[in-house]
Amino acid sequence: MRRRTESAKSSTGVSSIESQLADPEVSQIEREGAARYLLAGERDHRFYIFKREKIDYIEAHGNYVKLNVGGIEYLKRDSLKQLSTFLAASGFVRIERSLLINIGAVFYVQRVGRGVFAFTFPSGAHVRSSPNYRRQILDALPLTRTSLQGGRRSNGHLGQS
Numbered sequence: 114m115r116r117r118t119e120s121a122k123s124s125t126g127v128s129s130i131e132s133q134l135a136d137p138e139v140s141q142i143e144r145e146g147a148a149r150y151l152l153a154g155e156r157d158h159r160f161y162i163f164k165r166e167k168i169d170y171i172e173a174h175g176n177y178v179k180l181n182v183g184g185i186e187y188l189k190r191d192s193l194k195q196l197s198t199f200l201a202a203s204g205f206v207r208i209e210r211s212l213l214i215n216i217g218a219v220f221y222v223q224r225v226g227r228g229v230f231a232f233t234f235p236s237g238a239h240v241r242s243s244p245n246y247r248r249q250i251l252d253a254l255p256l257t258r259t260s261l262q263g264g265r266r267s268n269g270h271l272g273q274s
Contacts, residue, residue, distance in 0.1 A: 154180040154187025161187055165203045169218045169234040171196055173211035184236035206253040208232070208242035216253050 152168065153160050163182055172179045173193040180187045197207050204217045214232055223231045228244035242250055 152180060152189065154182070154189045156185070156187045163187075165200060165205075166215065166217060168215050169236060169238060170212060170214040170232075170240055171200075171205070172213075172240075181234075181236075181238060184234075184238055204253075206246075206249055208240070208246050208250055210243065210245075212240055212242075214240060222254065 150165055152163050152165060154163065155161070161182075163180065167182055169181045169183070171193065172181065174188070176190065177188045178191050178193055178196060180189055193207075193211060193213055197205065197213050200213065203215075205213050205215050207213050208230070218234055220233045220235045223233070225231045225241065226244075228242075228247035230242045230247075230250055232240050232242070
């Protein structure tokens with residue numbers, strides 16, 4: 114019976130983490146460990162499970178948040194404040210009061226004003242930061258230490274000599 118279940122899982126393309134969650138022989142501790150890397154979002158009365166790295170950005174939406182995955186939005190009943198703490202170690206950075214982005218999912222970043230950045234994702238989605246979050250953004254971006262001195266060049270402007 115177990116052999117048949119494993120072959121059915123592999124033929125459907127279920128990932129190893131998702132199969133661990135569904136397998137009744139996996140201990141509760143292992144199941145909780147795998148669940149820490151997943152987030153669920155709702156769309157059209159269906160729940161979808163995502164690995165953290167698949168999420169482009171998360172936006173506050175009243176008592177909910179919107180998970181943006183590949184240009185498609187999913188609702189989750191949670192707060193941005195709680196998610197920002199929970200996802201900080203996974204490369205998520207708050208760039209605005211109502212916006213949290215996955216730095217690893219960013220296609221490119223452009224400076225659009227003093228302390229304001231525009232982030233573009235592979236899906237074509239664009240989001241802008243607030244100047245209030247400039248320090249957190251610069252700390253999270255993989256910039257070289259030799260080109261920056263505390264986030265600024267000697268003339269006081271980032272990226273300009």
